[in-house]
Amino acid sequence: MKIAVMPGDGVGQEVVPAALAVLKQVGTRFSFSYSIDQYPFGGEHYLRTGQTLPDSALRELAEHDAILFGAVGVDPRGSAKIPQGILETEILLKMRFELDQYINLRPTRLLPGVPTPLKNAGPDDINMIIVRENTEGLYSGNGGFLYKDTPHEVANQIEVTTRRGVERCIRYAFDYAKTSGRRKVTLVAKTNVLRFAHNLWLRAFEQVKADYPDIQTDYHHVDACTMYMVTKPKIYDVIVTTNMFGDIITDLGAAIQGGMGMAGSANLNPTRQAASMFEPVHGSAPDIAGKNLANPIATFLSVAMMLDFLNQRKAAAAINDACREVVADPKNHTRDLGGTATTSQATEAVMAQIERL
Numbered sequence: 297m298k299i300a301v302m303p304g305d306g307v308g309q310e311v312v313p314a315a316l317a318v319l320k321q322v323g324t325r326f327s328f329s330y331s332i333d334q335y336p337f338g339g340e341h342y343l344r345t346g347q348t349l350p351d352s353a354l355r356e357l358a359e360h361d362a363i364l365f366g367a368v369g370v371d372p373r374g375s376a377k378i379p380q381g382i383l384e385t386e387i388l389l390k391m392r393f394e395l396d397q398y399i400n401l402r403p404t405r406l407l408p409g410v411p412t413p414l415k416n417a418g419p420d421d422i423n424m425i426i427v428r429e430n431t432e433g434l435y436s437g438n439g440g441f442l443y444k445d446t447p448h449e450v451a452n453q454i455e456v457t458t459r460r461g462v463e464r465c466i467r468y469a470f471d472y473a474k475t476s477g478r479r480k481v482t483l484v485a486k487t488n489v490l491r492f493a494h495n496l497w498l499r500a501f502e503q504v505k506a507d508y509p510d511i512q513t514d515y516h517h518v519d520a521c522t523m524y525m526v527t528k529p530k531i532y533d534v535i536v537t538t539n540m541f542g543d544i545i546t547d548l549g550a551a552i553q554g555g556m557g558m559a560g561s562a563n564l565n566p567t568r569q570a571a572s573m574f575e576p577v578h579g580s581a582p583d584i585a586g587k588n589l590a591n592p593i594a595t596f597l598s599v600a601m602m603l604d605f606l607n608q609r610k611a612a613a614a615i616n617d618a619c620r621e622v623v624a625d626p627k628n629h630t631r632d633l634g635g636t637a638t639t640s641q642a643t644e645a646v647m648a649q650i651e652r653l
């Protein structure tokens with residue numbers, strides 16, 4: 297297996313090395329071998345070279361079996377030297393789009409022992425899989441300015457919605473539900489206002505669901521969905537949604553599963569014609585970077601998703617089981633979970649648990 301590794305910025309530089317240690321351990325334990333190619337792209341590389349992600353590197357990345365990614369980006373309040381969003385769009389979104397990683401799979405699960413801000417919810421209530429469309433919508437970068445910097449400036453940002461793009465995403469969500477024994481797929485959109493783009497989503501959903509008679513279906517407007525995710529998260533099993541809404545509701549999902557440090561994700565090209573990418577949902581967390589404070593569990597769970605995708609099921613299960621055991625004990629909790637463990641201590645705890653399995 298050829299694995300490309302791109303730690304990126306901020307806490308990416310801490311959680312990715314931790315994840316590589318865990319990967320190495322399960323590789324030995326479950327006897328699989330792999331090669332690692334490190335890629336330096338991110339804020340520092342940009343400042344040094346003016347490069348974000350060159351096309352030659354993109355072509356190399358495509359040839360890998362998987363990419364393990366940390367995060368890119370600077371402080372959300374801005375940086376004088378790095379234009380807003382350039383790293384996110386020219387590195388991360390470029391990989392998602394150009395490698396046709398059209399599914400962003402984001403499990404939202406509360407593990408036992410992890411504190412949730414929801415007063416009346418436990419692990420049985422918070423267990424959903426969010427399937428986010430990952431190559432079009434408002435993220436397509438289609439749009440522009442007219443009369444820029446004048447009083448009649450016009451800015452358009454187009455929600456590109458194609459029948460093919462929507463249908464393959466919805467079909468993936470139903471197939472996922474079927475093969476993982478889940479019972480219901482809920483479409484989350486905003487058909488009452490976005491009467492073109494989201495009407496297409498609804499019609500595609502209605503048509504695809506007919507092929508899956510055993511799966512229940514539901515539809516929620518995204519505004520109501522954010523409310524239900526807080527008031528009755530148990531109603532969600534598999535959610536399928538647009539790129540923009542998926543981005544927003546998966547941060548909410550992360551919050552109810554214990555925070556950004558607990559949310560892993562996969563950017564999948566299910567055709568396997570180019571590499572898929574695995575990354576925590578969180579960003580570079582500049583507020584805590586470089587202090588050994590970041591929670592590495594989200595990245596470990598992403599590595600487990602990577603190994604599942606690469607058919608190393610036992611190794612994936614070992615990481616998932618170890619994370620579950622470790623977070624059940626508050627002494628292993630990093631600061632975001634209310635504990636005092638460092639990134640290194642949480643990593644050591646997971647590795648010790650894998651050793652015991």
Ligand code: NAD
Pocket residue numbers: 307311366367368369370371372384388556557575576577578579580581582583584589590591592594632
């Ligand atoms: P963020 O996810 O980096 O941080 C939000 C909050 O969560 C912060 O308080 C942070 O300390 C906390 N947090 C995040 N990861 C954590 C972890 N592993 N352990 C403990 N706490 C954690 O979001 P932001 O502050 O809005 O963005 C910072 C930068 O990251 C921006 O430039 C943004 O564009 C970028 N970003 C990148 C990605 C990515 O590369 N996948 C994702 C989101 C944001």
Ligand code: IPM
Pocket residue numbers: 369384385388389543577579
């Ligand atoms: C995420 C991030 C990215 C997104 C940004 C950094 C482009 O927030 O992975 O959720 O919006 O998809």
Ligand code: MN
Pocket residue numbers: 543544547577
């Ligand atoms: Mn996001």
